[in-house]
């Protein structure tokens with residue numbers, strides 16, 4: 199049995215004087231780091247700092263060994279058949295840009311990339327770059343519940359669809375998408391299938407072979423690891439055939455004035471000195487997550503979201519609306535809400551769970567700064583998903599997102615404070 203109440207003790211940030219009362223509900227933006235991760239990074243700097251895949255001396259060989267062992271550990275964590283299929287990059291954003299750049303070279307005018315309206319900007323904008331070549335980006339809609347509209351997906355996948363790129367979990371709605379099913383349809387259609395795993399890998403057991411995707415991208419900083427380290431998993435054959443993304447040191451086999459040849463995968467995609475300490479820190483994060491257990495983490499967050507929805511009903515805060523599925527099995531630990539509605543743009547976009555809200559609103563930025571007065575940290579804004587906000591008919595939402603160090607006490611605190619804020623703003627009416 200995991201002692202969820204005790205987990206905070208592993209995270210130095212919660213032990214500092216400044217943050218003793220902190221209720222951190224913004225892990226979908228970035229997670230806090232356990233001591234073991236901080237120690238792993240410090241240990242590298244203090245004892246092994248040197249470049250990798252370059253030096254023929256023992257310090258550098260040890261660093262290379264640590265870097266490659268981290269790759270193996272992370273490979274195992276997501277069920278990749280081989281560590282050669284794990285490319286270290288900066289983050290999910292860089293991974294998706296790499297794919298748009300390299301796969302986009304083989305697309306031509308009239309070809310289509312099928313994504314969804316619930317994507318993060320990093321799975322929209324890189325594909326929009328291809329529009330100047332005449333490639334079209336097509337958006338699968340969502341249902342009233344905030345799930346991916348599979349009927350719409352079936353309608354929109356056609357022989358022109360060369361790439362399907364879908365988020366595993368929505369960072370705004372918390373929706374868990376049926377990526378396996380989508381992958382099968384993509385492959386039956388002859389399309390390449392990419393999964394944005396930024397919000398899934400930290401929170402549930404992921405196996406890229408089970409999902410059957412060609413590529414899978416995620417970021418270390420959202421899964422207890424350091425910032426500036428991210429991963430692109432890709433099927434070896436596909437990585438092998440792809441053109442490199444960035445050029446420079448380490449990604450080449452030979453360079454002459456006549457041209458260059460490329461290193462093997464994955465180094466072909468790791469130009470320049472990589473984030474060595476980041477990969478080591480991420481490996482320590484994977485060890486930590488494995489110790490807690492990914493199934494346990496998913497169950498814990500399912501419990502927190504279920505409890506959140508229960509508190510929402512119990513507190514019955516005037517004009518509070520929340521977004522996304524209400525079935526905790528279809529939703530990750532992400533709770534986006536508004537107190538009152540920023541006027542919807544049109545009638546079609548009224549997808550709020552509680553229907554159309556008329557009356558006073560509290561802007562999400564005011565919600566967030568009022569919560570901050572009592573050390574409750576949530577994010578507010580468009581959450582880098584502007585098309586989804588538009589689809590929902592809102593300009594912004596507040597978002598509470600959970601992780602291993604959160605407990606039901608944090609949810610209680612959130613709702614106590616939301617009730618207080620509602621009263622304060624009612625007063626000013």
Ligand code: PMP
Nearest residue numbers: 289290291318320369396397417
């Ligand atoms: N996709 C999703 C679903 C995300 O939530 C995020 C981060 N908010 C990203 C992609 C981008 O991640 P990063 O900023 O680490 O590149």
